[in-house]
Amino acid sequence: MSSSTVHASAAGHPQHPFLKKVDDIKPNKSDMNFVIMDYLVTEGYQKAAQKFAAEANMDLTGEELESIHVRAEIKMMVLRNDIQNAINKINDLNPQILDNDHALHFALLRLQLIRIIKAVTAQPNMNITPALKFSSAQLAPRAAIHQEFLHDLELAMMLLVVLPAPIETLRPELAELLKPKLRQDVARRVNEVILTSQGKRGDARLQQLVKLKTWAEAKAREAGKDLPAHLPLGLGDEREGHDGGEPMVS
Amino acid sequence: MEIEEGGRQARFAGAQKNHDEAASLRADFPMPRQCGIYYYEVTIMSKGKDGRLIGVGFTGPKVPLNRIPGWEPESFAYHGDDGQMFNNNTQGKPFGPKFGTLDVVGCGINFRTGQAFFTRNGVMLGVAFKDLKTDRPYYPTVGMKKTGETLRANFGQDPFAFDINKLVEAEHSSIQSEILQLKPLPDESSLIHSLVSQYLAHDGYVESARDFSGEVRAETRALHDDEDAELGYLEPEEDVDGINRQKIRSAILEGNIDKALKYTNIHYPDVLRENENIYFKLRCRKFIEMIRESSDLNTNIHPPTPPSKRSTASNGHANDDYDFEMELDEQLGVHNGVGQWGADNMDTEDELDDGQTQAEIRLLENKTLEYGAELSSEFANDPRREIKKALEDTFALIAYKNARQSTLAPLLEISGRVPIAEELNSAILVSLGKSSSAALERLYQQSEALVTELTDDGGPGAFINVRRDFLQ
Structure with a gap:
């Protein structure tokens, strides 16, 4: 028995025919476990992957564990803004990776520059020489070759002028540079590039599945299919938006 | 013409x-x-x-x-x-x-x-x-x-x-890349974190859930390190139900049905009463486990191949839980030979000589028959056809000296434990007023149903196979 039938009938609302079709699809437990394990391995959640292998009785090879371990380390370095070590670690793993992906290398160096700029502008004497030095040694030569990097470099250098200042007072594109989201995005790109360099899928099936639903729902609505106004997943804090009047569906 | x-x-x-x-x-x-x-x-x-x-x-x-x-x-x-x-x-x-x-x-x-x-x-x-x-x-x-x-x-x-397949394959790849090149939702990573942790908690993977949330928290902390932001993280509450459900699940996955029945009756006394079909399946499964047991012993006396390690019962939890089980038995004053028998025997079977083992087998076979008689008297008058059929299939196993080599061997597969474990877990969740399916399952079901909608009139769904392209 599915919960949606329970809730819909309990609330006295007739169930939307599409939800009946949803209920009629029976997920396969081992598919679901695969998707979870694939996510934990791809995203480098080492402990959780090991525990899940034990609890769900799944295989996790030593090679996979090693790959998770290294990628998790690098990810944490990028998130922590410890870029120099992250770059070294990536080069230890495979020097080709950054050689082949100039944009990613530049993005990492720019994170490092932003960190230096934040540090020097926070000091009372505002000695900005280290930032200028790093920029002209590491970033400027690359931006000279790749014109498309120039704008990104200029934006970062603008921080030298405006900082220190509360992040809320900055132009949105400058504020972006100081938000953790930027490091998250670069960390994800690094992880993806390492995985593809090892001949693996760069993103997890779960990410793809989320995209599939978004895409399929948009296409189906576009084609005028008869769908309920919302298709919540039942995560409690329905981010898909709810208007309160709908019966709870999952 | x-x-x-x-x-x-x-x-x-x-x-x-x-x-x-x-x-x-x-x-x-x-x-x-x-x-x-x-x-x-x-x-x-x-x-x-x-x-x-x-x-x-x-x-x-x-x-x-x-x-x-x-x-x-x-x-x-x-x-x-x-x-x-x-x-x-x-x-x-x-x-x-x-x-x-x-x-x-x-x-x-x-x-x-x-x-x-x-x-x-x-x-x-x-x-x-x-x-x-x-x-x-x-x-x-x-x-x-x-x-x-x-x-x-x-x-x-x-x-x-x-070469029409090449054309279809090209169409398939172009749609696949259209989907994968979608910009991620703005809150994609937090949505996915919730999907994963809700799945782990929902399905009772307690330790995985704990470690996963720990690792996600460590990431968030790393991200905010240089800002000294006060991030008041609440340690997640101990999920007692999750732990209980995980224990029951592992008991079934180990083949220790008695233990699963015991825990279920202690923690969720209504569930088996209200889900008689699950109760029946568990009872049948116990019978199957007993036959597996004797069949294993038989194989050890006349090994066609060197005796395989009994890896089936040791998925890492058998021993951890064992002490607790003994304790629980004493508390309840329960003494049911067979359920423990398997666990007890595991470490020592290699040392047994044939005579002893023969005796063990006879004992076990007798117990199996007794249990079978009990099972059949409990359900023999049940009019439901699926119950009759399940009983017949299960009892047919006794007819074979070595059921492993019979046509009924699939009934003995360990994989048969999984659906029962999941069914019981769902029933417990429903009894707790929780959804019987996890949000991840809902995500899959919705995607599959949406793709079907996009297939029926020759839309792009025709080129997508959700299971093959997204779940494997």
Whole structure:
């Protein structure tokens, strides 16, 4: 028995025919476990992957564990803004990776520059020489070759002028540079590039599945299919938006 | 018109009376739009004596069959005599080369793009018709005009001259990359974190859930390190139900049904009462586990191959939980020989000599029979057909000296434990007022249902196989 039938009938609302079709699809437990394990391995959640292998009785090879371990380390370095070590670690793993992906290398160096700029502008004497030095040694030569990097470099250098200042007072594109989201995005790109360099899928099936639903729902609505106004997943804090009047569906 | 070879070959036998008269053949069934791209081929066996007015194409259901295809509304064709394409007009438009005897002509529709294309001798000629209305049926149709013209159709019974799979695969990849290149939702990573942790908690993977949230928290902390932001993280509450459900699940996965029954009765006393079918399945499974046990012992006395380690019961938890189980037994004053028997025996079986083992087997076999009698008296009067059938299948196992080598061996597979464990877990969740399916499952179900909606009318869903493309 599915919960949606329970809730819909309990609330006295007739169930939307599409939800009946949803209920009629029976997920396969081992598919679901695969998707979870694939996510934990791809995203480098080492402990959780090991525990899940034990609890769900799944295989996790030593090679996979090693790959998770290294990628998790690098990810944490990028998130922590410890870029120099992250770059070294990536080069230890495979020097080709950054050689082949100039944009990613530049993005990492720019994170490092932003960190230096934040540090020097926070000091009372505002000695900005280290930032200028790093920029002209590491970033400027690359931006000279790749014109498309120039704008990104200029934006970062603008921080030298405006900082220190509360992040809320900055132009949105400058504020972006100081938000953790930027490091998250670069960390994800690094992880993806390492995985593809090892001949693996760069993103997890779960990410793809989320995209599939978004895409399929948009296409189906576009084609005028008869769908309920919302298709919540039942995560409690329905981010898909709810208007309160709908019966709870999952 | 003469039809031969099970309806696949046709020969124009009539004499042409007036200029316009021809004969068309329409396939019995329309092209199924759900297949995304429909394709068929026709081989011109003979173009007849004095001409080659042969048309290959497709038509709607109401198009008259006494004219060559392409001249009527809803009739589309490529003609052999001039290589032109025709739709709703006796005047064609230049399209491809002429075709004649022994040429293979292919016709296909891509229902997603609403385009029709033709091939000749395995070579793509290109798109002939665009903006086809895909809300109506089209039938493969061929037409002939001259005496002696003979065609042979291939609807996939034989290999095609044109590599249609490559085309379908290309279509599939282009849709796949359209999906994967979607910009991630703004809150994608937090959505995915919630999906994963909710799944782990929901399904009772307690330790995985704990470690996962720990690792996610460590990431967030790393991200905010340099800001010294006060991030008041609450340690997640101990999920007592999750732990209990995980214990029950692992008991079943280890084959220790008694332990699972015991825990369930302690923590969720109503569940088995209210879900009698699950109770019944557990009882049957216990019987199966007993037979597995004796069958294992038998194998150890007369090993066809060196005795395999009993890895089946040791998925890492058997020993951790063992002490607790003993304690629990004492608390409850329960003494049921068989359930513990398996666990007890694990470490020592290698040291047993045959005599002892023989005795063990006899003891176990007796207990199995006793248990079987108990089981059958409890459910023998149950009128439900599935229960009767399950009982019969299960009891049939006793008939074999070594059930492992019988046709019923699949019943003994360890994998049979999984669905029971999941069913019981769901029933417990429902009894707790929680959803029986996790949000991740809902995500999959919704995606699959949406893709089906996009398949039925020949939409892009036809090129997606959710399980193959997204779950494996």
